[in-house]
Amino acid sequence: MKELEQRIHAEITEKGGIPFSRFMERALYEPGLGYYETQREVGRSGDFYTSVSVGNLYGELLAFQFADWLVEIEGPVQLVEAGAHDGRLAKDVLMYLRNWRPELFERCEMVLWEPSGIHRQWQESVLADFSGKVKWVAELGSFNGVFYCNEFLDACPAERLIWKDDAWWLSLVESDGQSFGWGMRPGGNAKLGDQLTPEEGAIFTVGDYGMWQAACNSLKRGQLLLVDYGMREREFFDPPRENGTLRGYHGHRMVDDVLADPGEVDITASVNFTRVERIAEASGLEMVPLTRQSQYLVRLFEQTLQRPQLFPEWTSERTRQFQTLAHPEHLGHYFKFLECRRP
Numbered sequence: 001m002k003e004l005e006q007r008i009h010a011e012i013t014e015k016g017g018i019p020f021s022r023f024m025e026r027a028l029y030e031p032g033l034g035y036y037e038t039q040r041e042v043g044r045s046g047d048f049y050t051s052v053s054v055g056n057l058y059g060e061l062l063a064f065q066f067a068d069w070l071v072e073i074e075g076p077v078q079l080v081e082a083g084a085h086d087g088r089l090a091k092d093v094l095m096y097l098r099n100w101r102p103e104l105f106e107r108c109e110m111v112l113w114e115p116s117g118i119h120r121q122w123q124e125s126v127l128a129d130f131s132g133k134v135k136w137v138a139e140l141g142s143f144n145g146v147f148y149c150n151e152f153l154d155a156c157p158a159e160r161l162i163w164k165d166d167a168w169w170l171s172l173v174e175s176d177g178q179s180f181g182w183g184m185r186p187g188g189n190a191k192l193g194d195q196l197t198p199e200e201g202a203i204f205t206v207g208d209y210g211m212w213q214a215a216c217n218s219l220k221r222g223q224l225l226l227v228d229y230g231m232r233e234r235e236f237f238d239p240p241r242e243n244g245t246l247r248g249y250h251g252h253r254m255v256d257d258v259l260a261d262p263g264e265v266d267i268t269a270s271v272n273f274t275r276v277e278r279i280a281e282a283s284g285l286e287m288v289p290l291t292r293q294s295q296y297l298v299r300l301f302e303q304t305l306q307r308p309q310l311f312p313e314w315t316s317e318r319t320r321q322f323q324t325l326a327h328p329e330h331l332g333h334y335f336k337f338l339e340c341r342r343p
């Protein structure tokens, strides 16, 4: 049995069942052993694939948009990224600004909000060209500028809840010493805002959106952009989803059992955009309607054609990347862009 599996079995034996969020936290983030602590490679050669892995274009297009937001703010500005993994998106953004908006690049600082020591090492090496421009923080202070994250909230530890006998129950992970299984106890908090009536046995996930809340509260002037897959709260229940939205992936394939092989499997929970919006609105931010990646990127593409002096040439390689990112049945469909700003 692998070291991480042994450690989790030991914790469960001692405590007699742990909430799923605790299992997910250890499976993904246990220093030196968790999935995201050991999987440096993103993309086809690695175990997981994101819009960032498609190529530099994604970062260039986002940076083109960020620049338009940043020019509205006078003086020093910050770009804050959470969940930067190996730092590749931050690098693509900084390269665009350095080459195409040098005056903004001069007054801009990149802040990576990063609790993981190993990620910081990966980021330092990928961003070596930008030393002096990048700062790492464990806590976010107030800032003027732009906060962004790509496929970050879905990877934050989530509670798994079950609707039973007209109440929410909290899923527990139990152990027989050899394998993990599910248990439950009354008392989960679904944090629902809407009046929704789940079917008996419905499974719901509640992610830890604490960092999103902190980002909303810390923004003094500027914008936030969250890109992820997920849905509105109502869609978690309608149509009914027997197994909820928790998923595990290994080697680009979906696995049936999210409890099998902790540390080897990427576990994700679809983002509840209704809750994300509620949090932003509660901290006084103004929402822009949720948009699919395809629509959002097509709009940016059109803007780059109107201002070619501010964007690199649309070579066949960029066009190929664009088609992948905006594909209406794949990345362009699943990923959604949630934007909000301090009025």
Ligand SMILES: C[S@@+](CC[C@H](N)C(=O)[O-])C[C@H]1O[C@@H](n2cnc3c(N)ncnc32)[C@H](O)[C@@H]1O
Pocket (backbone or CB within 6 Å): 036, 042, 048, 050, 051, 052, 053, 082, 083, 084, 085, 086, 089, 113, 114, 115, 116, 149, 150, 151, 152, 155, 156, 211
């Ligand atoms: C699916 S990966 C996405 C990586 C990258 N943003 C991309 O799009 O290629 C999720 C990332 O979020 C990071 N993450 C999760 N929780 C985090 C937290 N509390 N603070 C910072 N990063 C976190 C993970 O370590 C992982 O690198």
